[in-house]
Amino acid sequence: MHALCMMVVVYRGTLVHCVQSERIEVLRDHLIGFNEQQNGEIVFVEPACKADELAQEHGFSSDSVTVLTESQFLLPGLVDSHTHPDHYLIAGTGYDKQLLEWVNDYIVPLEAKFKDVQLAKDVYRKAVRRSLLHGTTTASYFATIHLESTKELCRIVDCFGQRALIGKINIDVLSPDYTEEIQASIDDTRKFIKFVQEMQNPLIQAVLLPAALFACSPKLLKMLSQIAKEHSLHIHSHICEQKASIQQSLELHPEYNACSTAFNSYGLLTAKTYMAHCVYLEESDMQLFKQKGVGVVHCPNSNLCLRSGLLDARKMLDMGLKIGLGTDVSGGYSLSVLDALRKSIDVSKALSFSKQDDYRPITHHEALYMATLGGAKVLSLDNKIGNFVVGKEFDALLIDVSPPEATFDTFQWDSFDDIVMKFLYLGDDRNILKRFVAGKELLTD
Structure with missing residues (x-):
């Protein structure tokens, strides 16, 4: 296994971002991997069905993957x-x-x-x-x-x-x-x-x-x-x-x-x-x-x-x-x-x-x-940040719409698009579990 491969951090779950102004793209059950020691450079964004192929190519194991819950998603910072x-x-x-x-x-x-x-x-x-x-x-x-x-x-x-x-x-x-x-x-x-x-x-x-x-x-x-x-x-x-x-x-x-x-x-x-x-x-x-x-x-x-x-x-x-x-x-x-x-x-x-x-x-x-x-x-930074595209840096928020202290509720009949919209209109800092810049988790204390 190459040393470079050991640097890849992988999340599995839902990704929410924009690639154009007219539409939010929701990527359900996807894997995103980034190189923590190379400015958090995103190295892949792929459907989870490619997990074995990606693990072999990038040298990560399934037990090293952070799996998001159904109430969580990643959003660009x-x-x-x-x-x-x-x-x-x-x-x-x-x-x-x-x-x-x-x-x-x-x-x-x-x-x-x-x-x-x-x-x-x-x-x-x-x-x-x-x-x-x-x-x-x-x-x-x-x-x-x-x-x-x-x-x-x-x-x-x-x-x-x-x-x-x-x-x-x-x-x-x-x-x-x-x-x-x-x-x-x-x-x-x-x-x-x-x-x-x-x-x-x-x-x-x-x-x-x-x-x-x-x-x-x-x-x-x-x-x-x-x-x-x-x-x-x-x-x-x-x-x-x-x-x-x-x-x-x-x-x-x-x-x-x-x-x-x-x-x-x-x-x-x-x-x-x-x-x-x-x-x-x-x-x-x-x-x-x-x-x-x-x-x-x-x-x-x-x-x-x-x-x-x-x-x-x-x-x-x-x-x-x-x-x-x-x-x-x-x-x-x-x-x-x-x-x-x-x-x-x-x-x-x-x-x-x-x-x-x-x-x-x-x-x-x-x-x-x-x-x-x-x-x-x-800010002329779209070559580095703004969405989840291979080659950009991993600036991201881990969002949870159902933490104990949440100020709004979701229901079983909500579509995921509904859930995203509820967060945008009703969410606040209590829904943000983690903050990443260039692949590094930031502390606010």
């Missing part, structure tokens, strides 16, 4: 494509205002506190742990302007084993109590990129974060664009979240008539760019995003809480845009991607009331796609 872990400090509060007033009254003073590294360590550890509890195996974290605190976020994510894109935010326009000199912002961004590179953790990448068009000067945006080119970085920001924010953005960048055009002119729209919110994108904006390969992050909880608006996910899916989900804590009050999944369906149904009769609200199939493979595409 959830992808939170946009969240602010520092905002977890005030999650569930502050929803008496709309975006710009909320930023000035709540977020600017909150983020200024993260100069205190000990405070940052406490909040970040709780936020990352809570994210993992809710099944987020991959997260895109928007940190603050503070270099040392953002380094601590990286260390905490590294300790938990989560997959993440992490960035130090860049701001030179807003409250004088929470801005940076342009050169200081650029210098700290370069230091942060070097820090992440020196971590040599393949699960953690640096992402470039211009906060928003209304928060960054043209000079800062141009300098950030140059850094992105130098290091081939992901770029992440907010765009067209609310009508007032669009107006403020264009007042700061008056030579442009659209936020997408401004970002593009500064060199910040690339195939590795993804933008949060996008509620008020025009048809021309969406076409530009599609042309450039820019991803959209739908943050329905936040858009409702701050009364920003209703994003039309149906239109974006039908146009072939890359689209995923974000919790956007604390604009949204929940760190659960399942919450974002449900609210994305609710928003789509609410939009349907003012549409033509042939308008199709998004389905739970499409919402799960956005929470997994869609999010992976937004």
